Amino acid sequence: MASVALIGQDGAGKTTISQMVLEQLPYKMKYIYMGRNVESGNYSLPTSKIIHLYKIYKYKKTHKISDSSTARKLSLHELDKNRKVDTRGKIGAILRLLNRLTEEWYRLIISWNYQIRGYLVIYDRHFIFDYMPDQLDERKTRRRLTTRIHDWSLNNLYEVPSLVIFLNAPAEVLYARKGEATIDYINAKNKAFLEFGKKLKNFEVVDAAQPVDKVFDDVRKKMSEFFNAKMKNKFAIKIIKKNLA
Numbered sequence: 001m002a003s004v005a006l007i008g009q010d011g012a013g014k015t016t017i018s019q020m021v022l023e024q025l026p027y028k029m030k031y032i033y034m035g036r037n038v039e040s041g042n043y044s045l046p047t048s049k050i051i052h053l054y055k056i057y058k059y060k061k062t063h064k065i066s067d068s069s070t071a072r073k074l075s076l077h078e079l080d081k082n083r084k085v086d087t088r089g090k091i092g093a094i095l096r097l098l099n100r101l102t103e104e105w106y107r108l109i110i111s112w113n114y115q116i117r118g119y120l121v122i123y124d125r126h127f128i129f130d131y132m133p134d135q136l137d138e139r140k141t142r143r144r145l146t147t148r149i150h151d152w153s154l155n156n157l158y159e160v161p162s163l164v165i166f167l168n169a170p171a172e173v174l175y176a177r178k179g180e181a182t183i184d185y186i187n188a189k190n191k192a193f194l195e196f197g198k199k200l201k202n203f204e205v206v207d208a209a210q211p212v213d214k215v216f217d218d219v220r221k222k223m224s225e226f227f228n229a230k231m232k233n234k235f236a237i238k239i240i241k242k243n244l245a
Helices: 014-024 046-063 068-072 076-081 090-116 145-156 171-178 183-197 212-244
Strands: 002-007 029-033 120-124 163-168 203-207
Touching: 002 014, 002 090, 002 212, 014 029, 014 120, 014 212, 029 090, 046 090, 090 120, 090 145, 163 183, 163 212, 171 183, 183 203, 203 212
Parallel strands: 002 120, 002 163, 029 120, 163 203
Antiparallel strands: none
């Protein structure tokens, strides 16, 4: 069983590189979007889709937008900025927590099903990193109990991918590509990714500011080195067991 997560911020090229990996590498693979944006996902619960549509409806109502196609293209940054104050009560917070946990484990169970059947699962984004707070995130100082429970679940119960590849690029480059988050936010998030990566056994960094073909080539090399080492370790274990028998 194995999984590879391509993580990074908007504009880093996660989806593009994921598709190149699926099309060009000689592995038996399946793709799963493991990020927060429901409309980008290939697997999502109906309840998550309804909640996302409600966010779009509220944004349209607040900003008096009539064009549904324009509203559907809104990023999570724009939708989240619409809610300056968290007005949800306890029941709303609990329902949100339950839906988030169910959504996350639903996709993980799908991944396990593929892995058991012999597939290498490619994750585009990953929930552990999507919800990871940084020094600019007010959740570090003002967090609901439900938010703390959710963060604890991701950090202590949720499966970490076999290999995590961080597509990293300077904030100015990413901002020029997408123009959604602020430079400070992008810098803070990049730093948080790198700090968290130090805790992981198999965490690799690839320069995403390079041309896409070079980025793909670096990702291919990282994956090849990881799986070659994994196969060597399995072979070494078999030899040791044979000698001890």
